[in-house]
Amino acid sequence: MAKHFADSNEVLEAQPKHLSPDDTTESDDIETASSNQEIDEKDEGIDEKDAEQASQPYSTETAIQSIERYKIDTSVLPRIDGKGFPAGNDGAPVGDAFIDATTAMDTAAAAETATPAASGADTSATAEAPAGAEATTLITPPEALKPAGPTKKRKLWLIPVVLLAVLATVYLGGVIVFHFIFMPNTTVYGIDYSLKPVSSLAASIESDTASYSGHITGAGIDVKLSAADINLTYDGTGYANDALSQENVWAWPAEIFKSRELKPTGTASYDHDKLKEILSGVIKENEEAASGQDHSGITFNSSTGKFTMSDQAIAMRILPDKADQEIGDALNSLTKDITLDNKVIQSSENIEAAISAANAYVAAAPKLKLGDNDAGAITADQVAGWTSFDENLNVNLNEQAIRDYVHGDLSKQLDSKGTARTYTRPDGKEITTVAGGHYGWVIDGDKTADALINAIKSGAVQPTVDVPCLQSAVTYDPGKQDWGKRYIDVDISEQHARLYDESGSIIWEADVVTGIPDGRHNTPEGVWDITSHIRGARLLGPNDESGRPGWDTKVDFWLGVKGQDTGFHNAPWRGAFGGQIYKTGGSHGCINLSYDNAQKLFELAKDGDPVVIHE
Incomplete structure (x- = not known):
């Protein structure tokens, strides 16, 4: 770069300032040789000076000195002051204007030195300069063309x-x-x-x-x-x-x-x-x-x-x-x-099916009901005893065994007719009757068996069976009082009778005379009930050897207890009741009352009222 600037300077100094285009052309060949020699001689000195300037920091003063040294026409350059490069008229930085200007000067110099053949321009037109103007070539300062050194970038990435x-x-x-x-x-x-x-x-x-x-x-x-x-x-x-x-x-x-x-x-x-x-x-x-x-x-x-x-x-x-x-x-x-x-x-499936069917029977062991009373239940063990399996694992229910059970054990369990009972009278006396009388529960065996078989086969879980009955009582309490609070109590030992109402209160009572306790004329003990009301009844005794009734007596009031054999009635032939009369002068088994007491009982008592006769 320094050599280029030196050559340009020598060319400027060697040429006259006012030459015609012809003179310029003719003198080119003559001067070229001498110019080349002078350029070579000066080259060495200029290089040393350029090196010295390159080592110094670039400044505004350095730029001015370069312009003066190379005789650059500053009229085409941006104005320079002592402090730096101010902004140009268009507002662009001076540095950019300076670089553009120097680039333009390099281009102009190249055009001037180009041969006509190379440039393809009219030589005469190119060499002619305006009158009174100096021929000047603008050359870029070497400092401006100095290549910039490598930039160090931080490698943060x-x-x-x-x-x-x-x-x-x-x-x-x-x-x-x-x-x-x-x-x-x-x-x-x-x-x-x-x-x-x-x-x-x-x-x-x-x-x-x-x-x-x-x-x-x-x-x-x-x-x-x-x-x-x-x-x-x-x-x-x-x-x-x-x-x-x-x-x-x-x-x-x-x-x-x-x-x-x-x-x-x-x-x-x-x-x-x-x-x-x-x-x-x-x-x-x-x-x-x-x-x-x-x-x-x-x-x-x-x-x-x-x-x-x-x-x-x-x-x-x-x-x-x-x-x-x-x-x-x-x-x-x-x-x-x-x-x-x-x-x-x-064959686990067949076994499981058989066991499942049998267990369904067991689960259906029914509960029993007598009227409105719970009467127990058939147990699972009982149903299991009625269940059997054949060689093909088919499940069978032994229906005959069920019928035998109903007529046997179940009847004994549920039937209370003619059984002994133990109860406590309202006045606190505890009494046990003999096994006698016709009051109490009597189930219908055949119908009850059918009901149980159907319930077990139904598959329902412990269904309830209303036990069919031939005769019923008020409550179910095996071996105890199965009649209600309303009943007639006949106490043979006291020779006294009482009628209790539904609340357990005495609404009638009287002394009585019962049968002679000789084994033939005893008043029958047990739990009975009123079977009939008859006014003006005729009492006939057993026939004697001649076929005539042992007695034939008319009474005003009759309340049957044991059919037509035993009952309550008035006894007009008696003048006294109660005490120990019955032991020697008792009846043939009936319960004798006075006229008034017989009449009141006849009016108060109802057919079906339980009658408990006991010692």
């Missing part, structure tokens, strides 16, 4: 790149590590395996397998089983890998702060033939034990109230292949207590 690289390394390292060890806060079926090698889980399950001891129950069997019995082994590696697969190692930065319970599964291997041999031995033993059982081994358990198949009957029906499969599934998790279900039993 390297920081995040380095951080990302470190994080990626740590992350991938964690992924690799947690492919071989378990993450923190990890348990396997409750056992802590935090930060333990995956291989330790494999070793543990294989060790547990070697020492395995199991207990097989259900399906009627109870068998102990060890690993040695069936050559049991385990795929520990597969088990551990399954546990590892349940961890999300790719998300380990977040997962290490969480807790997890792993539940891996694996596969056990064993000798199936040895296991089936053990099962076959159990089946044979139970076949021998079940050979004498009834109902195909189905029995009723009173404590649970259900039918079940006996253990021996179940075990003899075990299917070894199905049992082997179920036991194998349990061995995969090394389950020590293995319970077989009914799926391993031959």
